[in-house]
Amino acid sequence: MNQRINPETGYPMSTDKQIKIKKEALSVTKAFHEENPHEAGIKLLKELGLPDPRDERTILSDKIGQYIIGILGAEAELHYKMGLWNEAENEYLQIFYLSIYYTDALRILYSKEHRYRDAVYILEFTMQTIQEFSQLFYKKDYDTLSLALEKAKNIANKKARIDTSRLSSEQKVVLTQTAGKNFKKIKNWMNEISEKKN
Known part of the structure; x- marks a missing residue:
């Protein structure tokens, strides 16, 4: 089977079926992001007087997935499959680390x-x-x-x-700045989680 090429970018692209799967994954991720069932479930537990069953690592992982990685990761995967590698790279660069x-x-x-x-x-x-x-x-x-x-x-x-x-020096500076902002959020979440668990 010959490799499909995106005619606009010249990059390889996946089958229509694979692209459809990634589009569906992005839709689910966006819906999950909007509804945030983790937080809704935890809120319900609190209302019932029950503790959060998640450990600190899981709580932190949920926050990172919800507020930093989730949608960008799904978009990057879709763009990669569509042969839009420049877009995929820009999205991956915001979260890969x-x-x-x-x-x-x-x-x-x-x-x-x-x-x-x-x-x-x-x-x-x-x-x-x-x-x-x-x-x-x-x-x-x-x-x-x-x-x-x-x-x-x-x-x-x-x-x-x-x-x-x-990757230029300027891109590396922007990457470091973006990572720094995300690391600051993560440190704040870690402090909040630690305070709530103590």
Whole structure:
């Protein structure tokens, strides 16, 4: 089967069925975001005089999914499937460092574009996030990412002549600023969660 290409962008695109699945996933994510069943359920428990059954990590994960990652992640996946890689990249760049799933998705996109140094950069950025916010990740995530980083560095060294990396210094500054704002939100949530549990 021949690879489908988006005629407007020149990037590969998925089948109509795969695109439809991602469109449906985005619709569900948006509906979930608007309805926020986690918070509604917790509110009901409080009204009934029952405690929040979630641990601190789950509460934090729910907040990050609800307010930072959710819709952007679903949009990025849809745009990637549609062959709109520039849009997908812009969305992934706002959230990748909070999830090894999205880090890997962006790494794959960069690898397909022969942007090997960019792939190394985002892996290193996420490694730094894991070190500073270990509670956002599972213990195995660090090992998984370490292995991916080692492989990415080897590939970047071997393919340096054909590397088309293009993340600019300005983009890296904006990325750091965006991450900083999200990290501030996360730290505030961590403090709130800790205070409520104590």
